[in-house]
Amino acid sequence: MVNEVCMNDTKTSRGGGRDRIFQAAAEVIYEKGLAEAQTRMVTDRAKVGTGLLNHYFKWPELRAAAWELIFQAVVRDLWRSQETPRDALDRFLEEAFAAEARLFWKLWLEAERLAPGDKPIAEALGRIRAQMRDRLTALLQEGMTNEDWSLPDPAATAVRLEAMRDGLAGMILSDDPDLDASLAVHHLKRVFDMETVGAKQT
Template sequence: MARVRLSVAERREALLRAAIEQIGARGVAAVRIADVASALGVSNALVLYHFSTKEKLMAAAFAYAAEGDLAHLRKLLGRRTTALRRLRSAVRWYAPTGQAKGWRLWIEGWAVALRESTLREVTQDLDEQWKAALAEVISEGVAAGEFACPDPSGTALRLTALLDGLAVQLTSYAGAVPTSRAQEWVDDALARELGLDRETLIS
C-alpha cells in the first residue's frame, strides 16, 4: 500500500503531535530528535528539515499545544453572556481542578525555559496572552457594572499566579492538596478580587 504524501503543514503538525507525546512520556530534557522520528517512522533528517534544532522543535511543540488551550479560553471568554459567567467558567476550566490538560506540559516548559532562551520567549508570550485575555473580560465586567476591580491586569496576574502554583502542587505531588479545597481557594480568590461575596460568585 502506497504511503500517503503529506503536505508541509500536515507533516509539521504530525511532528509536533509526536513531539508532544514524547514530552509527556520522557520530559522535555530527555526527548531526542530520534525519539520523535522513530514515533512516526521517519528519518532524523526529516525532523531537522522542518525544525533545525531540538530547541526549536520543543518550542514549536509547546506553542502548538498551549495555543490549543488558548483557543478554548478565548471561546469561553467570547460567549454571549455576562462577563462574570464568562470569567468564572474560564477560571474554573483553566484551574488544575478543571478540564485543561496541558499542565504537565506547562510545568515541563517552565523548567526548561530557565535555561533555553528559545522556549523562554515562547512561554513568556503565551503567558502574556493568557493574562491579557483574562484582563480584557475583567475590564468588560467593570465597565458593565457587574463587579468592582480597580486593576484588571493585576487581578489577572494574581489569579494566574494562584492557578499556576496550585497546578504545580496538584500535578507534582498527588494528594498534597485536595481538589475540592483547591477549588474553594480559587473561588474565594476570584470573589475577593472582584469585590463580590462568594455566594454571588457561585450562584
C-alpha cells in the same frame, strides 16, 4: 485536543513531512513532557527518518514551537467565542485543577523550570504568558463592562489569579495532603471574591 489543534494550526498541505513532524512533536510533548520527549519518538510517530527532521528543524526550536502550539489552544480555550465573561470565568475557576488539566500543568511548570537555560522555551513561554494574561485581563474588563463584577485593577487581579493558580497547582502536583482539586478551586474562588468589590451575586 492536540490532534485537533494541530490540524487547525499548522498549514497542513495534505500531510507533508514537515507538518507531520510538527504535529507528531506536539503529540509527543503533550504525552511525555519536554524533558522526556526525544527526536526518535517524533520521527517514529511521524513515520519519517531523522534526516528529514533535521532538515526542517533544530530540535530545541521544534520542541519549543510544539509546546507553544499546545498552549495557543489553551489560550483560545480560556475565553471561547460567544461565551459570556461570567461563564468563561466560572470555567476558569472551576476547571483550573481538573484531572484533564494535569498534563497541561506539568508542561507549564516544566517550561518555567527549563526557561532559564533554554532560550527557545523561554521565548515561547514569554509569548504564551503574555497572551494568556492579556486574554484573562480582557475577560475581567469585559465582565466589568457587563457589571458582572467590579475590580480596582483587572490587570493586577489577572496576575494574582495566575500566581494563585500556579501555586495551588504546584501543591496538588506534589501531593500536598492538605489540598485536593476541589479545595484548590475553593481557594481560587475565594481569592477572586476578595478581589471583587461589590460583585454581583449571580
